[in-house]
Amino acid sequence: MRSAVEYLKRWLHPGVFAIWMLFLIYLLVSMRYVAFLRPEFGILLAIAHLIAMGFMLAAMVRARKTEMNEPAVLRALVLLIPVLYTIVIPDSMLSSQAFKKRFIGTHNQAITRQGPSTLFSQEDENKSNPASPSGEFEGSQSETPLELTILDIFRNPDLFKGKRVVVTGMIVHDEQFKQYFGGRDAAVYRFLINCCAADALPLAIALESDEAAAFANDQWVQVDGIFDLQQIDGKPVPLFSKTLIKPIEAPAVPYLF
Amino acid sequence: MPTTQNANPSTRNTDPAHMAPTNRNAFDYLPALFLIVAVGFLPFGSESSSLNTLAIVFISIVLEAIPFMLFGSLVGGLIEAFVSRERMATILPRKGWLTVCVAAAAGIVFPVCECAVVPVVRRLIGKGLPFSAAIAYLLGGPIVNPIVAASTALAYAFDWRVVILRLGLGYGIAVVIGMLMGKFFAGSEAIKNNGLDIENNAISCGHHHHSMGHSHGDEGPQASHVFPIFTGHEGTTTATGCGHNHTTSDKWVGKIGAAVSHAMDDFLAVGHYLVIGAFIAALAQTYIDRASFLSLTAVPVLAVVLMMVLAILLNLCSEADAFIAASFQGLMPMPAQMAFMLTGPMFDLKLLLMYQSVFKRRAIVVLATLILAAVLVITVGLDMMNGVFQ
Numbered sequence: 001m002r003s004a005v006e007y008l009k010r011w012l013h014p015g016v017f018a019i020w021m022l023f024l025i026y027l028l029v030s031m032r033y034v035a036f037l038r039p040e041f042g043i044l045l046a047i048a049h050l051i052a053m054g055f056m057l058a059a060m061v062r063a064r065k066t067e068m069n070e071p072a073v074l075r076a077l078v079l080l081i082p083v084l085y086t087i088v089i090p091d092s093m094l095s096s097q098a099f100k101k102r103f104i105g106t107h108n109q110a111i112t113r114q115g116p117s118t119l120f121s122q123e124d125e126n127k128s129n130p131a132s133p134s135g136e137f138e139g140s141q142s143e144t145p146l147e148l149t150i151l152d153i154f155r156n157p158d159l160f161k162g163k164r165v166v167v168t169g170m171i172v173h174d175e176q177f178k179q180y181f182g183g184r185d186a187a188v189y190r191f192l193i194n195c196c197a198a199d200a201l202p203l204a205i206a207l208e209s210d211e212a213a214a215f216a217n218d219q220w221v222q223v224d225g226i227f228d229l230q231q232i233d234g235k236p237v238p239l240f241s242k243t244l245i246k247p248i249e250a251p252a253v254p255y256l257f
Numbered sequence: 258m259p260t261t262q263n264a265n266p267s268t269r270n271t272d273p274a275h276m277a278p279t280n281r282n283a284f285d286y287l288p289a290l291f292l293i294v295a296v297g298f299l300p301f302g303s304e305s306s307s308l309n310t311l312a313i314v315f316i317s318i319v320l321e322a323i324p325f326m327l328f329g330s331l332v333g334g335l336i337e338a339f340v341s342r343e344r345m346a347t348i349l350p351r352k353g354w355l356t357v358c359v360a361a362a363a364g365i366v367f368p369v370c371e372c373a374v375v376p377v378v379r380r381l382i383g384k385g386l387p388f389s390a391a392i393a394y395l396l397g398g399p400i401v402n403p404i405v406a407a408s409t410a411l412a413y414a415f416d417w418r419v420v421i422l423r424l425g426l427g428y429g430i431a432v433v434i435g436m437l438m439g440k441f442f443a444g445s446e447a448i449k450n451n452g453l454d455i456e457n458n459a460i461s462c463g464h465h466h467h468s469m470g471h472s473h474g475d476e477g478p479q480a481s482h483v484f485p486i487f488t489g490h491e492g493t494t495t496a497t498g499c500g501h502n503h504t505t506s507d508k509w510v511g512k513i514g515a516a517v518s519h520a521m522d523d524f525l526a527v528g529h530y531l532v533i534g535a536f537i538a539a540l541a542q543t544y545i546d547r548a549s550f551l552s553l554t555a556v557p558v559l560a561v562v563l564m565m566v567l568a569i570l571l572n573l574c575s576e577a578d579a580f581i582a583a584s585f586q587g588l589m590p591m592p593a594q595m596a597f598m599l600t601g602p603m604f605d606l607k608l609l610l611m612y613q614s615v616f617k618r619r620a621i622v623v624l625a626t627l628i629l630a631a632v633l634v635i636t637v638g639l640d641m642m643n644g645v646f647q
Contacts, residue, residue, distance in 0.1 A: 013521075013525065017521075027320070033320065035313070036313065036316050036317040036320050036321075037317065037320055037321060041320075041321070041324075044324035044325075045320070045324060047324055047327075047328065048323055048324035048327050048328075051324075051327040051328065051330075051331055051520075052327065054331075054517045054520075054521075055327075055517065055520065055521040055524060057517070058514070058517045058518045058520075058521045059521060061514075061518075062518065071288065072525075074288035074289050074292065075288050075525065075528075075529040076525070076529075077288070077292060078288045078291055078292060078528075078529035078532050078533065079525075079528050079529060079532060081291075081292070081295045081532055081536070082315065082316055082319040082320070082532060082535075084295075084299070085295075085299065085300075085312045085315060085316055086316050088299055088300060088301040088312075089300055089309065089312045089313065089316070090300055090302075090303065090304070090309060091309050092313060093313070094310060094313055095306045095309065095310065096306070097306035097307055097309075097310050097543075098306075098310045098313075098314075098543075100546075101310075101542075101543065101544070101545065101546050101547060102547055103547075103548065104547050104548050104551060104584065104585070104588055105548075105588065194408075194412075194577045194580040195321055195574055195576060195577035196317035196318065196320065196321040196574075196577070197313050197314055197317035198314050198317045198318045198321070198538070198539070198542060198571070198572075198573060198577075199573055199574075199577040199578070199580060199581055201580065201581070201584055
């Protein structure tokens with residue numbers, strides 16, 4: 001028994017690096033890493049895999065003449081906890097729980113990457129009619145819908161005002177959203193990731209629809225409706241109205257990048 | 258004269274990754290405590306969306322940081338194996354203040370995030386980089402670099418004033434705090450001995466060094482005088498790290514091997530702090546309601562303080578934090594957003610733990626106090642300057 005423990009102690013570090021090597025390869029081959037990181041970060045994980053391989057070899061060379069004490073064993077075990085979490089995690093997708101904790105309103109300029117935000121500019125406020133949707137609103141329902149992402153709309157909201165648009169996202173409804181959505185409690189949302197899920201920003205478009213109530217939180221849906229910006233308390237609120245909502249399967253990559 | 262040492266290759270390893278510090282402190286129990294808590298929070302068989310979010314954020318932070326940390330460790334190992342103290346001395350400016358100024362801006366040439374910079378700084382200190390300059394690079398590197406400039410520009414719709422302010426203030430804070438830390442502490446008072454024996458002028462690698470032939474390949478016979486030996490924790494050996502023996506016959510291949518071995522030690526010494534810090538950050542991200550921060554923004558100082566607290570709790574990478582800061586536009590004043598972008602790369606929960614691998618506790622307390630005070634004073638000052646962001 002004692003020799004087994006000693007053996008384990010000697011080969012723990014090579015084992016830790018071997019597990020990390022396999023873990024990184026698994027994440028890359030299965031593409032599961034995109035549930036946590038931007039797709040472009042795959043190259044970084046590949047590099048990390050190679051470095052971990054080098055460390056494993058170095059640890060193997062050393063293992064023959066190494067004995068670890070208990071604190072060193074514990075520190076090595078700590079490194080395996082992320083692997084354990086990845087194995088047991090039930091669902092690799094941020095949900096409405098994260099949305100509720102992170103959402104601070106639709107007044108979000110971080111997503112406007114190619115120029116000053118038009119969603120929140122003064123010009124918008126002047127052009128938009130607080131009382132009713134835009135002028136194109138009524139006659140546009142028969143248009144061929146534009147298939148967009150919520151991010152596309154947030155980047156160029158003016159471009160799509162009054163247009164019939166189709167987006168996919170998850171449903172969220174909660175009383176707390178009424179303050180942000182002009183009394184509406186439902187929205188369709190996605191998360192925008194810049195680096196990893198830790199920095200995921202919730203992007204939401206309010207739903208002016210009775211249909212939304214039929215869907216549970218986090219149900220993936222396709223929303224076909226008229227997009228508009230409404231001014232509420234001086235702030236523009238992105239909104240879908242005259243909607244057709246249908247449930248869909250969750251996409252392979254749940255996030256926007 | 259340096260003492261001789263046991264050069265037996267079978268000598269029991271005493272490197273910092275393997276050894277427990279002689280003076281046990283509270284942090285010895287940290288890994289054990291963490292393992293218990295982490296297993297308790299495992300989302301195994303649970304339908305709790307909170308636990309699921311916790312797991313996703315935890316894994317995300319680790320996966321995002323670990324390539325940089327591995328790479329940083331490798332760079333540190335290469336520095337250890339290939340850069341002698343003499344060479345380091347020739348690279349560095351002769352004037353101390355100039356070294357600090359150069360170090361704070363070194364991120365422009367060697368862009369690093371805050372996860373990668375800690376193992377690199379560990380090795381640089383061992384190679385003789387002055388303590389004040391090491392602090393300047395530690396604080397400045399993750400802010401004053403082109404990647405952070407680009408991400409900040411992108412997040413703020415190419416408002417270059419924000420980019421210049423962030424990098425300029427980050428640089429200034431790094432220089433000032435570097436110099437102050439140099440005044441307050443001699444290197445040996447601030448730096449831990451686990452692999453870095455500044456007082457004895459020992460190298461940090463942990464290889465067995467003595468005057469009769471064990472040294473790094475390019476150090477030559479004089480090296481043993483430059484790098485006196487360091488007695489291990491048990492007093493039985495003079496190893497300071499990995500325990501490998503390198504002779505003057507070591508060539509390129511041997512040096513590469515030594516570099517990887519050093520790098521592995523660095524990773525093992527710091528890696529668990531990253532994991533524990535990421536877990537604490539994930540807890541904060543999962544359970545803190547960001548909107549609740551917004552109700553206290555009427556007082557500018559309070560807004561700045563809240564955003565600093567948020568930066569410490571969220572533990573975001575310096576290359577991504579600008580996007581989160583920018584998401585508070587219109588909700589938080591710009592100085593508060595700037596406080597968020599200055600605090601995070603210099604001091605957060607993950608860094609607090611990672612600093613434990615390099616600095617003594619008193620030095621960390623002073624360093625943290627200086628960082629927080631500097632960011633607070635500067636950003637509140639910005640708030641008082643009318644029209645800066647108008």
